[in-house]
Amino acid sequence: MQVPSHVEYERATSVEHALSLLSRPDTRVLAGGHSLIPMMKLRLAQPEVLVDINGLAELAYIKLAGHELRIGALARHADLLDSAVAGELFPIFHDAERVVADPIVRLWGTVGGSLCQADPSEDLSAVFAAARATAVIRGQEGDRMIPVREFHLGPYETAVGRGELLAEIRVPVIPGAGSAYEKVARRVGDWSVAAAGAVLRLGGGPGQPVIETAGIGLTAVGAEHFVAAEAEEFLRGRVVGAESFETAGAIAAGHCHPVADQRGPEDYKRHLVAELTARALRRAAGRAAVRAGAPA
């Protein structure tokens, strides 16, 4: 029987209330709880105080504001999967959310909670890194904007400090961009063996599309900040096509740092990175072409 350590429970009634509760030492935010409570049951996390933010409806939204998609930290995985606007602008979110945990867990687990858990095998960190999103961290002094690519300080560590709360994730909408996420897992609900996400903005003339910018995120393979920066750099200005994508995949595989574990040996994971990166790029490019009105 797994029992968490003794803990105090506080229920936040507003964001301000949550921030004041979080200023106490050794507190943890309790959102969906589907990462934190298992960690507490294993005594890997032993906070003194839990601050339950599930009642803060003002943090649960997905909306378009100008040229940004804004996702409240308390939006559930199922909300993101159900969001038509998110799926239209960023198919990568729907690709990823279909393979985050399972349908019951997705009803409770939150987008912000996944980012703040900062598990190296967590899917959305790579997705938001690929999309070059920004995290809005709220404190009693106001908001701080931190690029998601600087949000993770290491496994289970983020830029969110004591007395602060991740409030929102802002994703820049790139007109005509295409995106995709490809994951290999052993079974439903399991962490990735490896996964790759891509966000592509295409340019160039008809019949000869070139890559203006590429965002590539990698999950569970020890990529710094979940990003395949060298592959992104390689792709800038390249002609869209299998050759560019396969080379980018090989570069991504060469620059990440997977470790052997029960999900597979290192060489297999590198193989997956190469293949899944190329597949994600191919699908992202196809979707960008469809959005541009050209044949995929």
Added chain:
Amino acid sequence: MTMRVAVTVNGTEYARDVEPRLLLIHFLRDELGLTGSHWGCDTSNCGSCVVWLDARPVKSCTVLAAMADGRSVHTVEGLERDGQLDPVQEGFIECHGLQCGFCTPGMMMTARWLLDRNPDPSEAEIREAISGQICRCTGYENIVRSVRWAAKRSKDDR
């Protein structure tokens, strides 16, 4: 240290003084004596502990009872109404949807939730809905048939 937790379960209000670390599944089984919900893997993998919290299914081994304070919970004990079994329960009887029965309460709570949203789900939609739950007897074929039976029965009744 304990706290007062008041929860409406299947329409009845219960209040108990419990430790904040108490999990909802143990609150239901040990504090309230509602042992229909089963405590299985304890790791949110198997889904035998699925109940509804505020009308959404949840794996109750992964929620604190404190989080349910002031909210409503529905368990398998509440499926039957006025001596009348829910069509999902009838379907599990008719189609042999259980062998050992351990996963059954969670499967039925998820099935009822699915049918409330999607009264005529395809086999693929049923399989997707229960994909986070495990039947260790591997009786998935009959579970899917049971849910289809319940969908058809409800359709015929309308």
